[in-house]
Amino acid sequence: MNFAQVLVNSLITASELGIIAVGLTLTFSLLKFANFAHVETAVAGAYLAWTLNVRLGLNFAVSIAAAVLVMGLAGVVIDRLVFRIFRNADDVAPMIASLGLAIAIRYSMQAIFGPRFLRYDFGIAPGMRIVGAFVTRQQVWILGIVLLAIVGFHILLQYTTIGKAMRATSTNPELAQASGVNTEWVIAWVWFLGTAFAALGGALVAWDTQLVPELGFNLVIPVFCVVLIGGVGSVYGALLGALVVGLAVNFGVAVNFAPLANLIGGADWVSSLRIPADYKPAIVYLAVVLILLLRPSGFMRRELA
């Protein structure tokens, strides 16, 4: 096992999952329902960036920025059109509606762009070696962009009026409203930021790997897993959760469990006992099942920020 390589891969996975999960954890805690369409908006953002970049020939950075902005606004529109109706409903109805929306978005992408793999138009730069790990230029950029976005979000949340209003509304909506916070305005902001971050994450995942309509399907449970580990509503918890999931899936398939098995004392001495790489997605699914059974409230104290 190349320790440095697996660590780098884990960090990349974590930053991609983390930036997508931030928006999900915010709407989850504010509106009290699990939005299954969230990751699909991430993929839609990636496709929008591809259209601008490859079809219209715009600069790569400009394409991503434009897609992020447009998807942020689309998030607000989705909330107004679909989820506003469910403000006073139970948690199941909006979840079912979001599921229908997720299916509609995913297969719209498939109808428009087809099932083939797409790539961004971006000059291929040589990768580099950092302490024994092979890293591509994209991956360095991804880490940098995600870090920047997170720091920006932290500043917004802690030091601006809208950030304070968001934290107040998440902690106690009635009290926030009584104190003069326009909660509908805050909700609109949360949708804008959450969906914009998702679109950014989606574009980065597609940049790092490839763009296919099933991308959202492969991401939905891992992103929920990140949110659940971090505790619903906790932005920093989600980032920690992303790190845990990134490390778990990458080290899970890289580690040789044979010494552990021999230590426990199986019938025969084994030299190699690995989780097959095909089971990589199952690690996350199993983690979700265990978390929900053992600690449905997550591992962090529940609070925004």
Add this chain to the structure above:
Amino acid sequence: MDQLANFGIYLMGITSISLMLAISLDLQVGNCGIVNFGQVVFLTVGAYATAIALGRGSGAVPAVCWGVLAGVLFGLLMSISVRNMSGTYWGILSLSLAEIVRIIALNERWLTGGANGISVLVTVQYLPWIIAGSTLAVLLLVGLLLGSPFGRTIRLIREGDRLPMALGKNVLLLKMETMALGGAIGGLAGAYYALMQRYMSPDDAKPIETFIIWAMVVVGGRGNVWGIVLGTVLIQAFYTGTRFLTGLFDIPADTLAALRLVTIGLLITLVTMFRPQGLLPERRRIYPL
């Protein structure tokens, strides 16, 4: 003409299988309030159990029984986790469980044939008629059961755990019974699916199958058996009918398939938004005080 008749009989069989899965889902969601986003898993385990049993030389009837048993066991396994979990978390959990089963089916080639799937070489005479007959029996049974004290109690559980608990009902046991029964019906549907398609592969276990069944239940009307029948027939007719559109319009078949699913998704969203009770709402009996 013969071909048309054969197609009609095949359609009857497939619609019956869908109807069984929809009734099973409605039993869980519409009556007991258990939000199952992994409904396809019953089809998966039922079909694989039947196909594997047939492959090892079992007769058709015992093989179907294995399918039902697999459904029951998986229903019980899922219900252990149901305890007092909210709808949201159970949705995520059941989706994950169904995916784990699909990944196992995809990778354990010695058991399931992996991505190539597993073929069924047994032919059963009058199979579509048997399936339709079984579906009628299931429909009747579930209808009777829902009218019984058991049905009233699980509908009470749907509205919240506290009242049935205060009345001394064993909520966990009732949820387990509901899931076991739902699993049995779903497993039976899976067994018939394997016999009818003569093949089962992980492709038939994808989550989208779950959501097509959800569309049937949501559109038809949760908690109303006739609503489920109507929803199943409508969605199945839409699904089959639009297949013939490829010839009429100049649209590639896979684009049309994607558009079909876009419609299914929008239907789920729009019905949940504007007519949450579905086309045929549940008839709630009002008891005078």
